[in-house]
Amino acid sequence: MKSLVRKLTENNCDAYVSYDSFRNADMRYLAGFSAYDPYFYVFKNDGNSYIIVSSMEELRARRESSCNVLTRSALNLNSLLQEFDAETASAKMIANFAGERILVPSSMPVGFAKALEKFAEVVVDDGTVEKIRSIKTADEIDKIKHAQEINEIVLDKVIGIIKNSVSDNLGALFLENGEPLTSEYLKEVTHSAYRHYGFDDEDIIISCGKDTALPHAKGSGQFYANEPIVLDFFPRDLKMGYFSDMTRTVSKGKPSEEIVKIYNTVHEAKELAVSMIRPGISGADVHNAVVDFFKGRGYETAGNSGFIHSLGHGVGLEIHEAPSLSVFGKELKEGHVVTVEPGLYYPGIGGVRLEDMGVVTKDGFERFTKFEERLVL
DSSP: OHHHHHHHHHTTOSEEEEEEOTTSHHHHHHHOOOOSSOEEEEEETTSOEEEEEOGGGHHHHHHHOSSEEEETTTTTHHHHTTTSOHHHHHHHHHHHHHOSEEEEOTTSOHHHHHHHTTTSEEEEOOSHHHHHHHBOOHHHHHHHHHHHHHHHHHHHHHHHHHHTOEEOTTOBEEOTTSOBOBHHHHHHHHHHHHHHTTEEOTTOEEEEGGGGGSTTOOOOSBOBTTSOEEEEEOOEETTTOOBOOEEEEEBSSOOOHHHHHHHHHHHHHHHHHHHHOOTTOBHHHHHHHHHHHHHHTTOOOBTTBBSOSOSEEEOSSSSSEEEEESTTOOBOOTTBEEEEOOEEEETTTEEEEOBEEEEEETTEEEEOOOOOOOSBO
């Protein structure tokens, strides 16, 4: 936490204070306490960290968190409530404990920040904790690798179902039992499979045909042979909190020559990006190289056609976090876990996206994704 101590020193602050629940990735990272009601995290400039919870949560907090645990009653909140309303009393409690000049994240609730300003000078941080989180420890990398291993098991199950499906004379795909093969059915399969491993799979993408031209279309309805199917899976380990992220595009039977050409071009673009990733290069440089590569192959981007999203993003306790492989991407550093996911999308034709994930190492890029790339099943 040297970076946080340095930020406090730079801003002449006594402490960093966050007020949120376990749903906030920064809070989960700092406090490690799985409470879904808001509580306080305080990091003082002497390097000591604290969480402040209700008496009801004290023993559980001591079990789960490595921080020092204090209760609101121990910090005299009850007496402050005799003088102030609940929010103001809590702000006074924090100011009494944390100091006269306090650094807060931009996610701090506005109401509480204003209450805190009655008793202390408040300085808004510029994302220091997110920057700390972006450099993954060996333990975090192991957790993300595990999430990816489970992700590949589930994807293999789904692709197996598509591969074993059969089509009628109109190209509609059906399961072996005669039921229609639909996006909804495959999502039920993935949901059940991820739950078996203790994972959550909210908002995954399983789309087919013209829907694949919309990068974030969730997919719905009947699937058809000889059409692109985009499978974008990004589950989260419910216990550990870490995500993985992977996309494959497949087709039951050979799709159009245009889709085949797009697929091969997207694959080459991904491998180009992977070859460039190393410490010191910027995410913008890698992204722009892919843009130039697509242009060189005749795939211009205009409006809602072409390469219409960023090349990649960080993955950790959030599915999208720092760093960014985009026009705004800054320097990549050893320990950054990122996706590489080029795609090309053309309304009326379809789209292709391929996505791998890995970590920036001192020598380049270690790819976590082992799953094969094969368009035609």
